[in-house]
Amino acid sequence: MHLVQLLINGLVTGLIVALPALALSFTFAILRFANFAIGAMLTFGAYTAYVLNVSVGLPIVWAACGAAVVTGLVCVATDRAVYRKLRGRTPVTLLVASMGVAFFFENVVRMVFGNAIRGFDVDVARPIRFGELRVNHEQIVTLSVTVAALLGVWILLTRTKLGRAMRAVADDPELAAVRGVDSDRVIAWTWFIVGGLTAIAAVLIGLDGAIEPLMGWNYVIIVFAAAILGGLASPMAAVAGALLLGVTEELATLVLPSTYRTGVAFVLIALLLLFRPWGLFGKSRVER
């Protein structure tokens, strides 16, 4: 296939992973644990959007917005019910708790909707052709939605009071408290944003493929890989990690059968963890 076509496909694959990877590194930076439930939240977000889109009959854009808000609120509620009681415990305790949360949400989804594969109610559009290049409608949607969301997050982090409070807590929770930052509020907002970003990504995944109870599972490892590639504690680097992962996977199909695509990503992660365990972009952060 054409090299440029592969690059485009890889970038879009990476962009889909970018938002949940960003969400994952947010929870890691602010709450100091690896949120294993990120996959289950993807599934939950996709089904919420499905209900709003297919059962309620909202256009997909509004369904996506609704799902973002609902998933955000559910994340905040989960924090109150589960993680809040475990604050200050070891990261492993919280990781295990998030596994429990993942099983809970996945089984709730399975109980309500069964195992059938579903899809959003959207018109199928013909791919757009530029000479030899084919660009899907979904790819353009993914590109524009993800870029807009990333821009929003960047403005939030660098230009707003809430963003600075989030960075302050991520940098040093004790000092943030001394400066008057109410960490419970910052944590609640973080969960809301994490839920919202995850749900938006879930809609993009659902548009591209199918909605089924295990859809989140298929993304857990790749999302973790992208976040680790960027360096877990620096949110924007997770985005770069996701893009690099997507492009590498696609380019690997030039020399390897495409069934090995995911394997290539893991070789990349293994190499990185061996030689740059702080992440590709982790260096500019000052740890002392």
Place this chain on the structure above:
Amino acid sequence: MQRLVIEGVCAGYAGRDIIHDVTVDVPAGSMVCVVGPNGSGKSTLMKTVAGLLPARTGRIAIGDHDVTALGAPGRARARLAYVPQERNIFRNMSIGENLRTGVEFLGIAGAKFEERIERVHALFPDLASRHRDQAGNLSGGQRQMLAFGCALMADPAVLLLDEPSAGLSPRYVDEMFEAIGRVHSSGITVFMIEQNTRKGLENSQMGVLLVSGQIRAAMSAAALLRDEQFHRLYLGGH
């Protein structure tokens, strides 16, 4: 200008008290320095006053405002500013953003940011031209000044300083104490702990000696410096 009252405070970690029944009265507008050997509980005392460590018993008040039940954010809003000894700046933020964090989370309506930043610049001209630099790249002395500057951005009534001279070169130590003196004379109550016993007491009005978590002496700083036994034990003098 506010008085800081610490009354019968016990506090520590994991159920074991490190400071026992500590009572210190810091009069409004005064400068009080706590000295004592390593491990005497000075830092624990400071953290308890700042609200990072809960007091198991006793009472802490700023003026008439009892802040015992408040955590660190609540005490910051009650105009208590605290400069920790280490980890006292946000390393991954710029210098300008650090200064901003000194005031923006305190819920003060109409805080004059520019005016406050001018005051910090007047005190530490080094910081003025470097707002965009990442704070984590500053040297130890510059970090200490930035941390001090951040605390001043809050326009505090009471300033808590945890070993302001720790890790500073002699040139910076003098500069730091001069800055503390100027801030104090502008009407801020200062309560500090200091391992540089002589410097700390020379610059303060009152001295408090803390040993094994208990107050052993509280008198004018000059009197404490002259006290023969204290001299022998803690200043290594003749």
